[in-house]
Amino acid sequence: MGGGVERMISLQFMALLLSVNFVASVAEEREIYLVLMEGHPVAFHRGYPPREDGRRVKPNSEVDKFHAEQLEDSHDQLLQSTLETGSYNRLHSFKHIVNGFAVHTTPSQARKLKAAPGVMLIERDRGAKLMTTYTPQFLGLPEVWTEEGGDKNAGEGIVIGFVDTGINPLHPSFAYDPVKPFSSNISHFSGACETGPRFPASSCNGKIVSARFFSAGAEAVATLNTSVDFLSPFDAVGHGSHVASTAAGNALVPVVADGFFYGQASGMAPRARIAVYKAVYPTVGTLTDVISAIDQATRDGVDILSLSVGPDEVPQDTLTFLSLFDIVMLFARRAGVFVVQAAGNHGPDPSTVLSYSPWAVGAAASGTDRSFPGSLLLGNGERVGGVGLSGPTFGNWLFLYKLVLAKDAVKINGTFPRTPQYIEECQYPEALEFNAVQGSVVICTFSAGFFNQTSTLTAIIDTARTLGFMGFILVANPTYGDFIAEPIPLAVPAIMIPSVADAQIILQYYEQQTNRDERGFVTKFCARAAIGDGRVASFKGKAPIVSRFSARGPDFVDTKKNPADVLKPDILAPGHQVWAAWSPISALDPMLKGYNFALLSGTSMAAPHIAGIAALIKQYNPFWTPSMIASAISTTATNYDSQGELIMAEGYNIGSLSPSTPFDLGAGFVSPTHAMDPGLVLFSGYDDYISFLCSLPNIDPGTIKASTGEFCNHSHSHPADLNLPSVTISALAGTQLVQRTVKNVGLRPETYLCSVLPPNGTMVSLYPSWFNISPQGTQDLDIHINVTRARNAFSFGEIVLTGSLNHIVRIPLSVLPISISL
Secondary structure, three states: OHHHHHHHHHHHHHHHHHHHHHHHHHHOOOEEEEEEEOOOOHHHOOOOOOOOOOOOOOOOHHHHHHHHHHHHHHHHHHHHHHOOOOOEEEEEEEOOOOOEEEEEEOHHHHHHHHOOOOEEEEEEOOOOEEOOOOHHHHOOHHHHHHHOOOOOOOOOOOEEEEEEOOEOOOOHHHOOOOOOOOOOOOOOOOOOEOOEOOEOHHHOOOOEEEEEEOOHHHHHHOOOOOOOOOOOOEOOOOHHHHHHHHHHOOOOEEEEEOOEEEEEEOOOOOOOEEEEEEOEOOOOEOHHHHHHHHHHHHHHOOOEEEEOEEOOOOOOOOOHHHOHHHHHHHHHHHOOOEEEEEOOOOOOOOOOOOOOOOOOEEEEEEOOOEEOEEEEEEOOOOEEEEEOEOOOOOOOOOOOEEEEEHHHOEOOOOOOOOOHHHHOOOOOHHHEOHHHHOOOEEEEEOOHHHHOOOOOHHHHHHHHHHHOOOEEEEEOEOOOEOOOOOOOEOOOOEEEEOOHHHHHHHHHHHHHOEEEOOOOOEEEEOOEEEEOOOOOOEEOOOOOEEOOOOOOOOOEOOOOOOEOOOOOOOEEEEOOOEEEEOOOOOOOOHHHOOOOEEEEOOHHHHHHHHHHHHHHHHHHOOOOOHHHHHHHHHHOOEOEOOOOOEOEEEOOOOOOEEEOOHHHHOOOEOOHHHHOOOOEEEOOOHHHHHHHHHOOOOOOHHHHHHHHOOOOOOOOOOHHHOOOOOEEEEEEEOEEEEEEEEEEOOOOOEEEEEEEEOOOOEEEEEEOOEEEEOOOOEEEEEEEEEEOOOOOOOEEEEEEEEEOOOOEEEEEEEEEEEOOOO
């Protein structure tokens, strides 16, 4: 009996161990970790620093290759000596601008790595997401192109790198025209053409000079769908193609959708070359693949790097400036690359920016003065405005058609669920009586399905085609309020009515003209309507206006959103309703399947505008550093719209507008014409950024060393002393002296008068009040800021330097005046 008890206890103990091991195995699911190592990467070892004139020295290829192999070997040796065999999979080695790697392993193994010799930083991969024409004319670019020799030369010699979802190489925006060969030499760039599904070697055609893909991270965390997750640079999503064509697409490409000609699209720098770095897939995106792409793009020698992808959440265990993503962008900047990123799409809430660091330009989004107004004609002659890129009902208002409310056409004896999707949202054709809706204009209602994002316009279109609607109307519902309607191509005559008030006009007319029996069932449909053409653009109204979705400042340093002494976003650019290239596969958006062009909105669309403009500035001023380009874009921006009034910003409610602040639009709306010749620039380099980091409040110098490999030998007295083209002080008590240094990049001496509009609650004095400055000369500017009245919110002002040769240099001021603590 004793032996039986012992066996029972033994079995129970074994079962307990199995249970514990099972729980442990569940808790120990693998994740991707990004690891930063001591030691110089290829770009910065053995005396290969970037040149201060903005052109990078190309290292000796053999020395370069040998050092890269050494770094990769050291990564493998560390993993083999630290982690258990079979417990990890190294995904990427970062070798060019940072020394590190990505590894797929368990949290317990990651903790071992963190304590290993030579490891400076380890961070969990937070994933990467997409931050999802007419703008060249709106920005005044034809004038800039004229200075560059016309659109046939604008961007020549500049390579823009795009880290995104790839590219559609068959699109005319990326075609190479042998009749118009490129005249410039891009010997500073050396890429590669990686082939694969839908991407033959001929895809790299001279316009597309390089194309690579990075998938190790994606393949580690998900099972990829081979029908859309192509292991090649081909773009199955459309986003990467849209971004690339916005910045550098060919000039005057006809935009045609559903057989309708919308005009001609041109990139900002139509003669710039395109280097593709695919790092995000329809199924998943990882920071590992994005960082690998940035590392390679910098190694290849891109001049400009456009990032409309990135982490969509705040780093949890480190300061925003010190996340590995931001550190990699710092080293790309050190290598001479101008980096622009989408500011994020979580506006209009404050402190929603996802671009944090002063070494990358964060682009906010606005609309232009172009819109696509649709209209509905009712049988009583009244017209109601709406949105929808569709053709008109047959006859274009010459004929009116029977108007039917979907829930009045529902089959009485149908066996389907009586949910809003079936009853009023037109999602299922089997729910509607064919004889009632055929040839009619059908009213579908925005209800629970659309509110919780389970219903789609695609389903309504399918229903309309199946049952032969003449057209449909999607009307707002008082229960859910007004909704936001973006103009998207609709393959049948259709219009969205996003206003509850306008929807009530339609429904009131409908009820007046509809006969019902005592049970409420319709006996006769007498209401009539016709849908007008919603594809014709209108150019009027105030513009630009900061888009509702565009992320807002103030910038912040941690997850508690403590404000930072850096202005974010940096600049405002078009990002609302932008026509650009697309991929017909459209893996993430069935509405756009089959289309070669798409009309999209997002700061994803704003970033490539700035990338293309930076390319034009770089072409015109080839020896400018990235900070000089950023300064020129910033100091020449405008705060005023097309009507000469202060730029407004959209708020939470549809139609609500308020005066914009630097936390909405940064320095203002980009002005390429003026940015080409800014007069003065403010400049900063890698050492200045390190001094900035070392001056952060309560910062441990060891943290800076662990993140950058640099000692805090020289730090600013205050973070606001970084020589940026803006001044931001997140907590000013008493008096503070801030200094800025400007450089004359003009060809002639110039005299500048200094003036200031102080933020409320402060008094600001400048020294000197005027100065003469010769070409390539520099001038220090002392800015004394005194608190006169404490406030509980930031206030804003600006410094204006007015030159005798008509240059105007604006430096935004953002200050939070507080009381002095006793």
